[in-house]
Structures are given as C-alpha cells and as structure tokens.
Amino acid sequence: xxxxxxxxxxxxxxxxxxxxxxxxxxxxxxxxxxxxxxxxxxxxxxxxxxxxxxxxxxxxxxxxxxxxxxxxxxxxxxxxxxxxxxxxxxxxxxxxxxxxxxxxxxxxxxxxxxxxxxxxxxxxxxxxxxxxxxxxxxxxxxxxxxxxxxxxxxxxxxxxxxxxxxxxxxxxxxxxxxxxxxxxxxxxxxxxxxxxxxxxxxxxxxxxxxxxxxxxxxxxxxxxxxxxxxxxxxxxxxxxxxxxxxxxxxxxxxxxxxxxxxxxxxxxxxxxxxxxxxxxxxxxxxxxxxxxxxxxxxxxxxxxxxxxxxxxxxxxxxxxxxxxxxxxxxxxxxxxxxxxxxxxxxxxxxxxxxxxxxxxxxxxxxxxxxxxxxxxxxxxxxxxxxxxxxxxxxxxxxxxxxxxxxxxxxxxxxxxxxxxxxxxxxxxxxxxxxxxxxxxxxxxxxxxxxxxxxxxxxxxxxxxxxxxxxxxxxxxxxxxxxxxxxxxxxxxxxxxxxxxxxxxxxxxxxxxxxxxxxxxxxxxxxxxxxxxxxxx
Numbered sequence: 001x002x003x004x005x006x007x008x009x010x011x012x013x014x015x016x017x018x019x020x021x022x023x024x025x026x027x028x029x030x031x032x033x034x035x036x037x038x039x040x041x042x043x044x045x046x047x048x049x050x051x052x053x054x055x056x057x058x059x060x061x062x063x064x065x066x067x068x069x070x071x072x073x074x075x076x077x078x079x080x081x082x083x084x085x086x087x088x089x090x091x092x093x094x095x096x097x098x099x100x101x102x103x104x105x106x107x108x109x110x111x112x113x114x115x116x117x118x119x120x121x122x123x124x125x126x127x128x129x130x131x132x133x134x135x136x137x138x139x140x141x142x143x144x145x146x147x148x149x150x151x152x153x154x155x156x157x158x159x160x161x162x163x164x165x166x167x168x169x170x171x172x173x174x175x176x177x178x179x180x181x182x183x184x185x186x187x188x189x190x191x192x193x194x195x196x197x198x199x200x201x202x203x204x205x206x207x208x209x210x211x212x213x214x215x216x217x218x219x220x221x222x223x224x225x226x227x228x229x230x231x232x233x234x235x236x237x238x239x240x241x242x243x244x245x246x247x248x249x250x251x252x253x254x255x256x257x258x259x260x261x262x263x264x265x266x267x268x269x270x271x272x273x274x275x276x277x278x279x280x281x282x283x284x285x286x287x288x289x290x291x292x293x294x295x296x297x298x299x300x301x302x303x304x305x306x307x308x309x310x311x312x313x314x315x316x317x318x319x320x321x322x323x324x325x326x327x328x329x330x331x332x333x334x335x336x337x338x339x340x341x342x343x344x345x346x347x348x349x350x351x352x353x354x355x356x357x358x359x360x361x362x363x364x365x366x367x368x369x370x371x372x373x374x375x376x377x378x379x380x381x382x383x384x385x386x387x388x389x390x391x392x393x394x395x396x397x398x399x400x401x402x403x404x405x406x407x408x409x410x411x412x413x414x415x416x417x418x419x420x421x422x423x424x425x426x427x428x429x430x431x432x433x434x435x436x437x438x439x440x441x442x443x444x445x446x447x448x449x450x451x452x453x454x455x456x457x458x459x460x461x462x463x464x465x466x467x468x469x470x471x472x473x474x475x476x477x478x479x480x481x482x483x484x485x486x487x488x489x490x491x492x493x494x495x496x497x498x499x500x501x502x503x504x505x506x507x508x509x510x511x512x513x514x515x516x517x518x519x520x521x522x523x524x525x526x527x528x529x530x531x532x533x534x535x536x
Contacts, residue, residue, distance in 0.1 A: 017318030019048025021485030025502035052261025057400030067254035069496035130379035160184035176204035178212035208461035318485035342464030348457035
C-alpha cells in the first residue's frame with residue numbers, strides 16, 4: 001500500500017549500491033511513498049554480485065543465484081518483474097504455509113523462445129566431485145553413495161554419526177562443532193571440511209557457528225533421510241514455493257532467461273521510469289552527520305574525478321561495513337573502529353571457459369548427454385578450484401552457441417593471495433590445468449576464456465565478527481541511516497534476505513519506526529531461517 005501523505009512528497013533518500021538490496025529499497029520507496037531515491041553505484045552494472053556478465057554472448061552468473069525464497073512477498077515481487085514462462089500443465093501452483101495461488105496460465109505465460117522478459121522454471125541438480133567421482137548433494141545415503149565410499153568408510157561414517165547423535169558436543173561455538181553435531185566427524189571430514197576451508201581460507205574451528213545457522217542449519221543426516229523417503233512415497237509436485245523444503249534440498253527454482261542481472265536491469269528500468277535516479281561510476285567517500293542524523297554523503301564521479309555532495313532525509317548503505325565506518329565525518333568510538341578494522345572478507349575469482357565438450361557425461365537411454373548439473377562442488381584436495389558452474393543448465397540462453405559448453409570455475413581467495421594477483425593468462429592456464437587434472441575436460445577442447453575478479457564477495461564469520469554487536473549498537477543510533485544487504489550488514493545473506501532487509505527498512509520509514517531490531521532479525525527469525533522449529 002502506498003503511503004498517502006504529502007509529508008514525504010519532497011523528501012529524498014540516498015542509497016549506496018545498486019545491488020538487490022539497494023534497488024529493492026529504491027523501488028519500494030517509489031511504489032509506496034513520495035520519497036524520491038537516488039542510487040549511487042560505483043560500477044557500471046546493476047545487481048552487485050547478482051549481476052550477469054556478458055562475454056561475447058556467453059553470460060556469467062557470478063556465484064550462481066537461484067531465485068527461490070520462503071517469503072511470499074519476495075516470490076510475488078520477482079514474478080511481477082519477470083512473469084513465469086508458460087507451463088505444461090496450464091497452471092504453476094505455489095502452495096505453502098496453508099496458502100495457495102496459481103501463476104502464469106499456459107495460454108498467458110510468455111514463451112522463452114519468443115520473449116526475453118520471462119522467468120524460467122528450472123530443475124536443480126548439484127553434486128559433489130570427490131575421489132574423481134560424483135556424489136549427490138546434499139549427500140544421500142543411497143546405494144550409489146555407499147558403493148562409491150566403500151564398506152569401511154561407510155561403516156566409519158555410520159558409527160561416527162550415531163556417536164554424535166547420542167553424545168553431541170555440548171558447546172557449539174564453531175562451524176566445525178556445528179557440522180560434527182549434525183553429520184558426525186567422519187562425514188564432516190569427508191564432505192564438508194575441505195570445501196568449507198577452501199571457501200574461507202581458515203580452519204572450520206576458527207569460523208563462528210552462526211554461518212552454518214544462517215546457511216544450512218536445517219540440513220542434517222536425519223533431514224536427508226526424511227527427504228529421500230518422501231521422494232519415494234510422494235508424487236512430483238508443481239509447488240514452486242516449496243515452503244516446507246529446507247533451502248539446501250530445493251529441487252526446482254526460478255531463473256531469469258538471461259541470468260540474475262536481467263532481474264536487476266529490469267528493476268533499474270522501473271526505478272528510472274517511476275522518477276528515481278541511478279548514477280553509475282560514483283564511489284562513496286564520506287558520510288556527513290549532525291548529531292545522530294545523517295545529513296548528506298559525498299561521492300566521487302570516477303569519470304570526472306569530481307566529488308559531489310548528496311543531501312537527503314534517509315540514507316541506505318549496502319557498502320561494506322568496513323568502508324562505511326571509515327566514512328563518518330565524526331569518527332566512531334575506538335572500540336567500534338577496532339571491530340570494523342578487524343572484519344574479514346573473502347574475495348572471489350570466476351574463470352569462464354568455453355569448451356567443445358566435457359570428458360564426463362550423463363548416461364541416458366538415448367546415449368551420452370551433457371551433465372545436467374547447475375553447479376558441482378569440487379572436494380578434491382589436490383586442486384584450488386572450489387566450485388564449477390555449467391551455465392548451459394542454468395538457462396540455455398546463457399550460451400551463444402548451445403553446441404558448446406560454457407563453464408564457470410570458481411576460486412575463493414584474499415586480495416593478498418598470490419592467485420588474486422595472477423595475470424588473466426596465467427589464471428586461465430591454472431584453471432584449464434586443474435579441470436583437466438581431475439578429469440573433467442581435455443585442455444585441447446578449450447575455445448575461449450575470460451577472468452572476473454570480485455572483491456569482498458563473502459563477509460566472513462571470523463576475525464572480529466564475534467564483536468559485531470558493538471558496530472550495530474553504534475550505527476543504529478543514527479535514526480535515518482539503514483544498513484541493508486549482504487555487505488551492508490556483514491551477513492552472508494542470499495539475495496532474497498537482502499531484499500527483505502530493504503523492504504522492512506521502507507516498512508519502518510512508513511511506520512515512523514526508528515528501532516532497527518527487525519532488520520537485523522531477517523535471516524535469523526524462524527520464518528526466514530533455513531530450519532523449521534522442531535520440538536524435543
């Protein structure tokens with residue numbers, strides 16, 4: 001509902017960042033209030049890490065973005081922006097939380113072959129690559145898995161899990177303890193330890209358990225067994241919402257025809273048409289305050305080098321917390337600065353490889369076909385490669401020539417690491433050699449390549465993170481400043497959680513609330529959390 005008040009008609013909001021949170025805030029302000037937003041984005045792209053990069057007609061989704069949410073509000077919002085493709089059964093039903101609605105009748109839904117502004121319904125498949133073999137992800141206790149693991153390793157996993165189930169660790173402060181309590185030490189050592197330490201670059205025993213609580217808390221050996229049994233006894237469902245499915249077990253999701261960036265390009269178009277302003281190439285520099293009110297911020301136009309001052313009534317920041325804290329004209333207290341300076345971020349490299357074919361295939365009654373995985377978790381300890389995306393399977397429209405295979409090889413690192421500073425040529429050589437080494441491609445099949453580097457992709461749950469409340473307590477005193485999004489809140493949020501923080505910030509403005517507690521509870525409250533409440 002739009003705020004019907006002349007009180008906001010001449011007010012302005014200044015938003016740092018044109019990622020999912022920033023653009024959602026801009027759209028919500030325009031749709032529901034008289035506040036005019038101006039969005040300042042340092043790059044020339046919309047979507048932040050949810051952008052799509054177009055390389056010679058081959059599109060890259062940085063990190064992989066499934067469009068799925070347990071929030072009705074977010075699901076409906078996405079489908080207003082990009083309508084769902086025509087479905088074979090006439091209606092695609094979203095059923096969850098004792099609610100039901102239907103979307104996009106077959107006669108009205110756009111045909112992806114003819115229309116670009118369309119949301120696809122895609123099947124999810126992810127697997128683990130370990131011991132030069134594929135294992136289900138999430139790991140299942142199927143006959144195939146047990147045969148590949150071998151009798152002795154399977155026995156040790158079973159004994160270890162039973163021990164953890166009967167005698168769980170009393171303290172669960174670290175990610176290692178979190179994993180062991182849910183999977184047992186043996187399964188943790190086999191399938192979780194290596195990959196997780198590739199992602200974060202530190203031992204799991206040094207990572208706060210909160211990361212697991214936000215990302216995979218509902219997943220365990222028990223939930224995996226229950227899910228497997230349901231698949232046997234229940235028929236396939238057309239339920240897109242899948243409200244009762246833990247996020248790590250989702251089997252279908254929505255996806256824009258041209259990747260996640262298409263969604264945010266569409267939102268940006270709406271923002272401009274509705275009277276909002278988006279400026280690209282602007283680097284946020286300074287926050288100007290008056291007591292516990294923000295009055296303006298300064299940003300530098302990278303094209304001209306000129307610094308401009310943007311006054312406003314409300315301010316939204318999706319900038320990394322570390323950068324925000326350094327921008328205040330009045331320095332925060334020493335303890336807050338200490339926490340901010342100690343925050344850690346993990347950086348990210350994607351190598352795009354265009355290849356003629358893979359050495360691995362899916363065996364079908366019709367013969368060998370391209371593997372159907374969206375992404376593959378590389379658990380092999382003898383390579384630096386962390387994850388592999390097959391963009392053909394996210395959307396067939398992500399690839400210029402469907403006869404080729406368009407891959408994204410993902411490396412997790414720090415800006416100080418040697419790998420971050422490799423030339424593009426050496427990075428492509430490393431990626432090609434590693435993928436060939438583990439038996440997925442032949443190097444001679446590579447046709448083209450590109451390299452993308454994304455800094456501060458993952459806010460880390462170590463360093464001084466355990467003292468983050470000191471930062472929150474300080475910044476929340478600024479009544480008209482809202483920290484939203486992944487980096488803005490230093491939380492490893494999915495894009496739907498980032499959007500919800502923006503939506504709730506606008507809710508609070510409309511309601512006249514200055515208490516920010518609700519924003520910080522997104523992705524921790526039960527309805528947003530990846531674990532349903534369980535008794536006992």
